[in-house]
Amino acid sequence: AHAFPAALVAALREARHVVLLSGAGVSAESGVPTFRDAMTGLWSRFDPAELATPEAFERDPELVWGWYEWRRMRALQAQPNPAHLAIAGMSDHLPQLTLVTQNVDDLHERAGSDTVIHLHGSLHQPRCATCGRSHAFPDEMPNEPEGGRRLPPPRCTRCRGLIRPGVVWFGESLPEGAFYQAQEAAENCDLLISVGTSSLVYPAAGLPHLAKAHGSQLIQINPQPTNLDGHATWNVVGAAGQILPALVA
Ligand code: BJW
Ligand code: ZN
Numbered sequence: 467a468h469a470f471p472a473a474l475v476a477a478l479r480e481a482r483h484v485v486l487l488s489g490a491g492v493s494a495e496s497g498v499p500t501f502r503d504a505m506t507g508l509w510s511r512f513d514p515a516e517l518a519t520p521e522a523f524e525r526d527p528e529l530v531w532g533w534y535e536w537r538r539m540r541a542l543q544a545q546p547n548p549a550h551l552a553i554a555g556m557s558d559h560l561p562q563l564t565l566v567t568q569n570v571d572d573l574h575e576r577a578g579s580d581t582v583i584h585l586h587g588s589l590h591q592p593r594c595a596t597c598g599r600s601h602a603f604p605d606e607m608p609n610e611p612e613g614g615r616r617l618p619p620p621r622c623t624r625c626r627g628l629i630r631p632g633v634v635w636f637g638e639s640l641p642e643g644a645f646y647q648a649q650e651a652a653e654n655c656d657l658l659i660s661v662g663t664s665s666l667v668y669p670a671a672g673l674p675h676l677a678k679a680h681g682s683q684l685i686q687i688n689p690q691p692t693n694l695d696g697h698a699t700w701n702v703v704g705a706a707g708q709i710l711p712a713l714v715a
Pocket of ligand 1: 489490495501570667668687689
């Protein structure tokens with residue numbers, strides 16, 4: 467069993483409002499590749515600047531669409547892991563939990579978390595790049611696209627524009643309502659738990675600092691060092707799928 471500092475356990479027990487900020491590391495144990503981890507990181511094989519920008523989609527929509535279809539398929543095949551399940555269970559033990567995720571999969575929802583703030587959008591909600599109309603995927607699974615295989619994006623039924631992934635690319639604003647709610651929660655929580663994120667991508671990486679500036683304590687759960695280490699009240703070193711279930715037990 468994992469031994470946690472008594473003060474950490476007390477902070478969790480006494481918290482009135484907890485914000486849980488999740489990143490790609492929470493889905494890693496479901497087999498969804500993270501962005502920046504060596505070897506398995508998605509971007510050890512693909513240059514992020516090449517694919518996760520509006521410019522890349524303009525330049526090469528088939529490459530970008532193919533990459534996202536491949537990732538959507540991986541996400542559809544993945545199952546929630548013990549970290550997602552522990553997070554879903556936490557709301558039963560806490561007066562208030564606000565779940566904020568940077569992840570574009572729907573594994574929190576499938577684990578039973580019913581309110582999830584998606585800061586970086588979703589692989590499952592594409593829309594027209596020209597007029598914004600949302601696009602429904604057909605029910606069947608996408609064809610087996612290999613990573614890097616080109617695939618032409620569908621066309622909008624209203625304006626014939628290209629359908630784009632419903633995610634937030636570098637240089638794009640976060641969904642306004644989602645970021646506002648996350649900020650509001652960070653300002654009002656007494657404990658923020660940052661799990662499985664490298665804390666490199668802003669403005670999401672600013673949320674723990676905002677919470678701390680408003681008097682919150684910070685728990686970080688990550689097997690690797692991050693930029694947040696020096697700021698967290700407690701750094702718990704380990705995998706989310708092991709630490710979180712132990713924490714809520
Ligand atoms: C485990 C584990 C296990 C492994 N258990 N843990 C301030 C300063 C500098 C730059 C900027 C700034 N403000 C804004 C910027 C620019 C930019 C930015 O932040 N750049 C930085 C990289 C420097 N930000 C933006 O452009 C944002 N927009 C914006 O600011 O709009 C205003 C604006 C408009 C116009 C001009 C300028 C500003 C938008 C950011 C959108 C991010 N989008 C992405 C891609 C989404 C689509 C897709 O999926 O392809 O979101 S980037 C990518 O990174 C993705 C993720 O959500 C995000 C965060 O990654 P995450 O989750 O932290 O994953 P990793 O892989 O980095 O880390 C995994 C972690 O898990 C590691 O720590 C592991 O150790 C750990 N781990 N196994 C627990 N089992
Ligand atoms: Zn359109």
